[in-house]
Amino acid sequence: VSYMIDVMADGKRWTNLNEDGTLCNDPVKLAEMNQNTTMWSPYTSKMVLTDWAIEKASFLRLNTLTLGYTIPQSITKRVGINSLRFYATAYNVFTITDYTGFDPESDCIKKSGQESLTPSCDYSGYPRSRSFVFGVNLNF
Numbered sequence: 001v002s003y004m005i006d007v008m009a010d011g012k013r014w015t016n017l018n019e020d021g022t023l024c025n026d027p028v029k030l031a032e033m034n035q036n037t038t039m040w041s042p043y044t045s046k047m048v049l050t051d052w053a054i055e056k057a058s059f060l061r062l063n064t065l066t067l068g069y070t071i072p073q074s075i076t077k078r079v080g081i082n083s084l085r086f087y088a089t090a091y092n093v094f095t096i097t098d099y100t101g102f103d104p105e106s107d108c109i110k111k112s113g114q115e116s117l118t119p120s121c122d123y124s125g126y127p128r129s130r131s132f133v134f135g136v137n138l139n140f
Helices: 002-009 027-033 073-079
Strands: 059-071 083-097 131-139
Touching (some): 059 073, 073 083
Antiparallel strands (some): 059 083
């Protein structure tokens, strides 16, 4: 892990990661770890992917739900209607997950030309919107 931190820092970068990759929040230890640092936030020409932020993205999603009711023909025929149906549809009803990002089913779109090199990277895309449709089907 120490080697990975050195490579990512591209020099003497301030760090808050212990040797095992866990976060350090002890002020004394942070001072010891960073006594010879020269950069707070370096600008590097290297892009290094790490598994530090990888998390389980299992989820259960109800994407589409439609509820409808058709009025019996015994009632609709009296007023000259062949069939009458009321319905409501909801999209993106709910998602159950422990994933901390917006959407566990991330779209992985980044216009860098290297999308195939970073499968399942969540580039902080907006979550799916929830929408509702209400309707009436009327046949004479």
